[in-house]
Amino acid sequence: MSTYKYNGCGNTFVIRDFEDGMNYAEEATVLCSSEQFDTDGLIVVKQNPLEMLLFNRDGSQAPMCGNGIRCFAKYVLDKGLSAENQFAVQTLAGEMTVDILQHEPFYCEVNIGRPDYSxxxxxxxxxxxxxxxxxxxxxxxxxxxxxxxxxxxxxxxxxxxxxxxxxxxxxxxxxxxxxxxxxxxxxxxxxxxxxxxxxxxxxxxxxxxxxxxxxxxxxxxxxxxxxxxxxxxxxxxxxxxxxxxxxxxxxxxxxxxxxxx
The missing domain is CATH 3.10.310.10 (Diaminopimelate Epimerase; Chain A, domain 1)
Structure with a gap:
């Protein structure tokens, strides 16, 4: 399976398409290591609907990542996974709406939602x-x-x-x-x-x-x-x-x- 590396303001990620049966927590510790891609995290892309799974460098799973979701959006554009410039992304922190503002250089806006102080x-x-x-x-x-x-x-x-x-x-x-x-x-x-x-x-x-x-x-x-x-x-x-x-x-x-x- 191909592995892609993306960068959001210096925050780096490897991105892979979802595959059943994978231990992505373990995969993250290997792929993100300095011996491999030397990144901050692993992003797994699920389709129908679009969903972002994020694993930190140490294998722990995070609900969302702001730089990560922009890299996810760039990947969606690069791979033609959405025909629209606005699309929803499911995350463990809820549904996020992405608006692609510019293709080259790539810029997008993401509705991160509302803060919760509880x-x-x-x-x-x-x-x-x-x-x-x-x-x-x-x-x-x-x-x-x-x-x-x-x-x-x-x-x-x-x-x-x-x-x-x-x-x-x-x-x-x-x-x-x-x-x-x-x-x-x-x-x-x-x-x-x-x-x-x-x-x-x-x-x-x-x-x-x-x-x-x-x-x-x-x-x-x-x-x-x-x-x-x-x-x-x-x-x-x-x-x-x-x-x-x-x-x-x-x-x-x-x-x-x-x-x-």
Missing amino acids: NEAFGAADDASYVNRTIYIDGKEITFTSLFMGTVHTVVFVEDAPAMLESDLGEKLCHHPLFAQQTNVNFVQVLNQEELIVRTFERGVGWTLACGTGCSASFVVARDAGLVKDKVTVHLEQGALTISGTEDVYMNGPAVFEYKK
């Missing part, structure tokens, strides 16, 4: 509020907000988001006992009311060059705190995404086919 949605370990919650890690005070935005996310506002790549705080928050299912951790620097810088420590992956649902979650928390307007540009290490919305959240960004073998 503790039940993201596997909170207790009943206390996770909005502007303060805890101590290694004696330092950390304030964060957690929510479900396609998957579980935690947002921490910082003065210098790129500098957090040198910190172990992302890993420690990801594995903190407060998160029964672990959490993706987004460090967010507010540049102005229309621009953010985001760096994400992703559960099952580690530091990643981009996280679409993480950018969406970061926008939502910043918007709800009155720090940004209803549309922002989110700057990543290898590109940028446009995130917008007042109720449903929309993600606009690129995806690139790299190669197949």
